[in-house]
Amino acid sequence: MASKSYRKKTYGNRSSSRSASSMASAKHLYLRKVFILITIILLVCVILALGISSSTWNKLSSVDHSLQLYGYQVVNEFPHDPSAFTQGLVYAGNDTLFESTGLYKHSSVRKVALRTGKVEILQKMADSYFGEGLTLLGERLFQVTWLTNVGFIYDRKNLKKLQQFSHQMEDGWGLATDGKILYGSDGTSTLYLIDPQTLIVTKKHVIQFNGHNVRYLNELEYIDGEIWANIWQTDCIVRISPNNGTILGWILLKDLREELIAAGNNGIDVLNGIAWDSDHNRIFVTGKLWPKLYEIKLHPGKKHYDNGVIEQLCLP
Ligand SMILES: *[C@@H]1O[C@H](CO)[C@@H](O)[C@H](O)[C@H]1NC(C)=O
Numbered sequence: 001m002a003s004k005s006y007r008k009k010t011y012g013n014r015s016s017s018r019s020a021s022s023m024a025s026a027k028h029l030y031l032r033k034v035f036i037l038i039t040i041i042l043l044v045c046v047i048l049a050l051g052i053s054s055s056t057w058n059k060l061s062s063v064d065h066s067l068q069l070y071g072y073q074v075v076n077e078f079p080h081d082p083s084a085f086t087q088g089l090v091y092a093g094n095d096t097l098f099e100s101t102g103l104y105k106h107s108s109v110r111k112v113a114l115r116t117g118k119v120e121i122l123q124k125m126a127d128s129y130f131g132e133g134l135t136l137l138g139e140r141l142f143q144v145t146w147l148t149n150v151g152f153i154y155d156r157k158n159l160k161k162l163q164q165f166s167h168q169m170e171d172g173w174g175l176a177t178d179g180k181i182l183y184g185s186d187g188t189s190t191l192y193l194i195d196p197q198t199l200i201v202t203k204k205h206v207i208q209f210n211g212h213n214v215r216y217l218n219e220l221e222y223i224d225g226e227i228w229a230n231i232w233q234t235d236c237i238v239r240i241s242p243n244n245g246t247i248l249g250w251i252l253l254k255d256l257r258e259e260l261i262a263a264g265n266n267g268i269d270v271l272n273g274i275a276w277d278s279d280h281n282r283i284f285v286t287g288k289l290w291p292k293l294y295e296i297k298l299h300p301g302k303k304h305y306d307n308g309v310i311e312q313l314c315l316p
């Protein structure tokens with residue numbers, strides 16, 4: 001309003017007089033217009049730059065609160081062998097799971113009926129091996145072992161050992177596959193991409209959250225274009241982009257473990273083991289020595305979370 005009335009008054013002055021003072025005021029007005037125009041152009045440029053590089057800005061800002069935090073709902077509970085120290089879990093169709101268990105002298109690969117928890121085939125490992133991550137690629141199961149670079153390949157039909165291999169990760173923790181390549185973890189913050197034919201590491205992503213390395217990446221699952229990883233010693237699952245290693249979200253499953261303990265299962269260990277039924281989009285989770293396996297459904301939780309929550313709960 002103020003500038004409008006100023007303008008009216010100035011134009012009025014110019015039409016009625018040719019005095020030096022009115023010439024000066026016309027020049028002043030011209031400069032003012034140029035200044036406003038330049039300011040508008042600059043503002044438009046800044047807004048465009050911000051829009052184009054918003055992802056870059058997100059990366060530059062040290063704390064990104066926009067990551068999705070997912071809540072969950074238990075839609076089914078199934079029995080799970082409470083002596084299974086679950087280190088690898090994979091869904092194989094027809095309500096069947098394959099599972100790898102750890103602990104020296106107790107390590108195994110199993111075929112398990114989902115609904116009953118019944119172990120249908122059990123392939124015991126040599127006492128010197130501690131079973132870890134497991135994945136199913138075609139007709140073959142791939143398994144890695146703790147504190148060694150040795151892995152094994154089994155026939156999915158009968159769990160007969162077909163082959164032994166060595167890999168290039170620092171240790172063997174988790175394995176998953178998208179049907180083409182293997183994804184591996186070794187307890188560090190690195191996600192490895194591995195050629196299943198040669199077992200050579202073809203690419204690595206270091207997983208970071210707000211500038212912190214996300215260590216202890218453990219059991220892995222490929223789910224609908226993402227890699228989900230249990231983080232050892234926590235109730236957290238991190239969702240990772242296999243393309244570039246960025247974190248796509250977090251799932252906090254604290255209540256599952258706490259409810260099992262409250263129900264008297266004092267000997268249970270941490271959440272570990274994720275499996276995905278791609279045909280019916282069912283997600284299964286369990287833990288080491290847990291008497292139950294859960295089918296869960298996710299729902300998006302708070303878009304923004306309190307500062308430090310993830311660091312505190314998921315980055316030990
Ligand atoms: C599915 O599992 C059941 C029970 O284990 C078995 O009898 C049946 O042959 C399986 N079907 C297929 C297609 O594998």
Ligand SMILES: *[C@@H]1O[C@H](CO)[C@@H](O)[C@H](O)[C@H]1NC(C)=O
Pocket residue numbers: 055241242243244245246
């Ligand atoms: C990483 O890949 C995901 C898709 O998997 C994509 O949504 C995201 O924008 C990518 N991030 C960067 C920084 O390239």
